[in-house]
Amino acid sequence: MSFNNLDQLYRQVIMDHYKNPRNKGAIEDGSVTVDMNNPTCGDRIHLTMKVEDGIVTDAKFDGEGCSISMASASMMTQAIKGKDMDHAMKLSHVFSEMMLGNDYPDDVDLDDIEALQGVAKFPARIKCATLSWKAMEKGLQDEQ
Amino acid sequence: MNAAELRKYFPILDQEVNGHPLVYLDSAATSQKPVQVIEAVNEYYQKHNSNVHRGVHTLGNRATDLYEGARDKVRSFINAASMKEIVFLRGTTTALNLVAQSYGGANVQEGDEIVITYMEHHSNIIPWQQLAKQKGAVLKYIPLQPDGTISIEDVRETVTSKTKIVSVMMVSNVLGTINPIEDITKIAHENGAVMVVDGAQAAPHLAIDVQKLDCDFFAFSGHKMCGPTGIGVLYGKQALLEKMEPVEFGGEMIDFVGLYESTWKELPWKFEGGTPIIAGAVGLGAAIDFLNEIGLDAIEQHEHKLAAYALEKLSAIEGFSIYGPPNGSDRAGVITFNLDDVHPHDVATVLDAEGIAVRAGHHCAQPLMKWLDVSATARASFYVYNTEEDIDRLAASLLKTKEYFSDVF
Numbered sequence: 001m002s003f004n005n006l007d008q009l010y011r012q013v014i015m016d017h018y019k020n021p022r023n024k025g026a027i028e029d030g031s032v033t034v035d036m037n038n039p040t041c042g043d044r045i046h047l048t049m050k051v052e053d054g055i056v057t058d059a060k061f062d063g064e065g066c067s068i069s070m071a072s073a074s075m076m077t078q079a080i081k082g083k084d085m086d087h088a089m090k091l092s093h094v095f096s097e098m099m100l101g102n103d104y105p106d107d108v109d110l111d112d113i114e115a116l117q118g119v120a121k122f123p124a125r126i127k128c129a130t131l132s133w134k135a136m137e138k139g140l141q142d143e144q
Numbered sequence: 145m146n147a148a149e150l151r152k153y154f155p156i157l158d159q160e161v162n163g164h165p166l167v168y169l170d171s172a173a174t175s176q177k178p179v180q181v182i183e184a185v186n187e188y189y190q191k192h193n194s195n196v197h198r199g200v201h202t203l204g205n206r207a208t209d210l211y212e213g214a215r216d217k218v219r220s221f222i223n224a225a226s227m228k229e230i231v232f233l234r235g236t237t238t239a240l241n242l243v244a245q246s247y248g249g250a251n252v253q254e255g256d257e258i259v260i261t262y263m264e265h266h267s268n269i270i271p272w273q274q275l276a277k278q279k280g281a282v283l284k285y286i287p288l289q290p291d292g293t294i295s296i297e298d299v300r301e302t303v304t305s306k307t308k309i310v311s312v313m314m315v316s317n318v319l320g321t322i323n324p325i326e327d328i329t330k331i332a333h334e335n336g337a338v339m340v341v342d343g344a345q346a347a348p349h350l351a352i353d354v355q356k357l358d359c360d361f362f363a364f365s366g367h368k369m370c371g372p373t374g375i376g377v378l379y380g381k382q383a384l385l386e387k388m389e390p391v392e393f394g395g396e397m398i399d400f401v402g403l404y405e406s407t408w409k410e411l412p413w414k415f416e417g418g419t420p421i422i423a424g425a426v427g428l429g430a431a432i433d434f435l436n437e438i439g440l441d442a443i444e445q446h447e448h449k450l451a452a453y454a455l456e457k458l459s460a461i462e463g464f465s466i467y468g469p470p471n472g473s474d475r476a477g478v479i480t481f482n483l484d485d486v487h488p489h490d491v492a493t494v495l496d497a498e499g500i501a502v503r504a505g506h507h508c509a510q511p512l513m514k515w516l517d518v519s520a521t522a523r524a525s526f527y528v529y530n531t532e533e534d535i536d537r538l539a540a541s542l543l544k545t546k547e548y549f550s551d552v553f
Contacts, residue, residue, distance in 0.1 A: 005162070006497050006548070010490075041489060042506040042513065042520045064519040066489035124496075128489060 008118035009125070010067065017112065018067040023077035025060045034139040038131050043069045047135040049080075051143050056080045056088055061132060068116075068125050073132035075112045085140050092133050099126045145442040147531045153178035153434075154529050164499025167534045172317050172345060172478055172525030173503055174367045177431075181370055184430035188423050195419055197396065211422050214429030215412075218377055221432045222362065223353040228382050228411035232425050235376035236344040237267040239363035240311070242378060242415065243340055244271035246388045247361075248309060251338075254280035257307040259337070261286040261294055261323075262515045263316045266508045268342040272311060281308075288515060292319035292468040299331050307337040314346035318507045318523065319468030320451065320478035322350070329358050338384065344368055348527070349447055349476055351440035354379050366424060370528075371431035375424030378415070385411050392417035435528075443528055447477030450526045454479050454535045461542055467516055477526035480507070483542060486549045488522035494548060498541040 030048030037044035043065035050058040059077040063070065076095075080088040090108060097104040098113075101120040119129045151157055154176045159166050168176060188210060194203035196211045215230050224230055233239050248271075252258065258272045262285050276283040286302045289295055294312075303310055310332040314325050329339040338360040346352060348369035354362050361384075366375040380388075390397055390408060397417040399407040408414035435443065455471040458464055463484035469475050483491050492504035503523045506513045513519065524538055 006494060009493065010548075040505060042510070043489075044519070066487035068489070122493065125489070125493060 005121075009122055011115040011118065013112050013115040014067065014071040017071035017074040021061075021070060021074040023060045023074065023081070024062065026062055027058050027060050030058070030060070032139040032143050034135040036131060036135040036138070038065075038069075038127055040127070041066075043128060043131055045069070045073055045132050045135050047073075047077075047132065047139060049136070049139055051085065051140070054084050054086075056083055056085065056140075059136075063132075065131070066125075066128050068119060069128040069131050072116060072129045075116070076132045076136060079111065079113060080136065085144065088136065088140060092137050095133050096130065099130055145438050145446055145528065147446060147529055150178075150438070151529045151531075153180065155179060155182075157529060161499040161501070162497050167500040167537050169524040169526065169530065169534065169538060170501045170503050171348075171368070171527035171530075172523065174373065175348060175370050175527050176529065177370055177372070177427075178434050180434050181372065181427050181430045185372060185423050185427040188426045193423075196422055197413070207422055210426050210429075211420065214425040214432075217429040217432045221352070221436070222347070222377075222379055223355055224379050225355060226382055229379055229385065231378040231380070231385070231412040231415045232420055233376050233378055233415070234374055234421065235365040235367070236342060236363045237271075237376075239361075239376055239378035240267055240340070240342060241271045242391050243309075243311075243361050243363070243380070244275045245391045247338065247384065248272075248275040248279075250387075250389065252276075252279045252281050252308045255306065256281045257284055257304060258282070259284045259286060259303050259307050259310045259332075261312055262288045263292070263294075263319060263321065263509065263512050264311075264313055265317055265342065265344070266510070267344075268311055268313055269511065272309070282306075285511075286312075291470060291473075292316070292321050293473075294321075294323055294328075296324065296327055296331070299328050303331050303335050303337060305335055307332070307335050309340060310337050311340035311342065313342040313344070315349065315476045315478075316468070316512075317345045317478065317525075318480050318509050318512055318521070320476040320480070321469055322346075322474050322476055325357050325359060333358070345476065345478070348435075348443075349440075350444050360384055366428040366431060369428075369431055370434055372424045372427035375421045375428045377428075382411065385415075388415075390414050390417060394418055396420065438528060446528065447526050448475070450530055450532070450535065451475050451477045451479065453532055454524065454526075454538070457535055457539045458542070461539065461546070463546065464542070467518075467521060477530075478523065479525070480521045480523045482518065482521055483546060484549070486545065488520045490549065491522045491542070491545055494545040495538070495541050498537075498544070500538055500541055502538075 027048040032049040045063035061073045192206045194207040196208040332339040340361040341359045343364040347364035362379040367373040394417045467480045488504035
């Protein structure tokens with residue numbers, strides 16, 4: 001079964017993150033905790049991060065939502081772990097440009113996240129993809 | 145009635161979405177508009193537009209006649225005793241807020257109770273939450289039965305002599321349940337409370353007789369019943385409305401204005417501050433003519449048949465779960481469902497790729513979603529222009545959705 005245009009959205013790597021989420025759960029002694037929801041659809045995320053000397057040493061998420069929102073959260077935590085806060089914020093900026101369908105700087109390694117590019121073509125789903133990133137931004141802004 | 149025949153009045157339905165003929169199954173969110181309504185609004189702006197209740201000039205009189213003529217159509221549509229009982233507002237939300245702030249503000253005291261149900265739409269929850277907070281009153285919920293209905297015993301147990309307001313939706317926008325408003329009203333009245341009805345999902349689909357229901361207030365929206373957005377109605381019993389204070393003050397609603405004191409116009413205009421929603425009311429009047437032409441009983445039967453057909457057809461899909469009263473019960477044309485583990489947003493996205501519009505999410509009923517123990521659901525809702533072929537298309541695409549997601553997993 002295939003829907004050609006949908007295959008741009010539901011890429012294999014997204015489905016893999018949805019089915020086998022990385023960093024699922026909560027950090028008990030996480031220094032940063034953010035709860036965020038998407039009031040129009042009911043998606044919600046509970047994000048915990050550990051920040052030490054400006055480095056995000058750990059990040060975990062819990063929540064409920066569609067394949068896009070949960071896969072995006074999984075990829076986001078994977079991408080920021082071990083990175084400094086500035087880098088995490090830069091990733092978030094690049095991601096948001098990607099969602100808007102804009103050109104984005106190619107000097108950052110996006111890895112799996114690149115698979116979410118297709119979401120930009122589905123305006124109704126952009127909010128699903130950006131929820132966890134907004135939570136991360138908020139948490140790190142409060143920390144800064 | 146012949147839905148396939150009626151479709152010709154809805155130009156919007158005649159289009160392709162993502163390469164497929166559009167199947168619109170989101171009428172509980174907002175209905176489509178027939179050409180009769182579009183043309184009535186158009187004609188009003190092209191030929192009669194003017195402000196109402198003030199002009200000596202001809203256009204002003206025409207606009208006033210059209211606006212008040214629409215009010216009379218609404219009066220007769222819900223069988224209210226008088227046009228004084230029909231207040232034009234922005235929609236159901238505004239109407240329920242008016243009752244909460246004006247009637248509730250004057251009549252609810254600390255320790256009093258306000259009673260609603262677990263199935264309410266946010267618009268019939270939050271105005272009462274706010275009122276309860278302002279007054280130190282208690283907000284109580286009538287529980288639901290496992291099949292998504294309300295038992296009269298539970299109503300009797302929840303409503304007490306301390307209850308001042310009971311507010312219940314007539315038809316659930318999620319479950320399709322049709323609530324026994326007449327019986328609930330009796331219990332409210334026996335306890336000295338007023339009965340408020342959220343009729344947003346009822347007025348488009350069932351014949352409404354407010355005198356027979358004997359409710360004190362009835363609120364509904366034009367856009368869910370073939371009318372324009374931005375127009376809605378609050379019906380209230382005259383004796384109650386007479387005693388109530390307006391919640392919006394300004395032009396149009398006043399009688400005499402002094403430097404420090406003013407007086408209000410008589411009913412219903414004291415509740416219609418500012419230039420009213422004239423074109424909206426004219427459009428709503430045209431929508432009522434359109435619905436009356438088909439006949440509300442015929443509409444109800446048509447939707448009942450579609451819901452039964454859909455329940456049978458969709459239940460046959462493995463992994464398909466439906467929320468709300470089972471097939472065979474008195475049920476409106478709303479089917480809320482989930483498909484296996486596929487998230488409803490993903491279901492809605494795949495259906496959209498097939499040209500089928502359904503709603504996904506919490507349907508503005510978060511407490512109900514909690515009661516159902518789901519974070520979100522998908523919903524297909526029907527109206528006069530939907531046919532069995534639409535449901536066949538839905539069923540076929542849901543099967544494809546299932547296959548697609550079992551492939552990618």
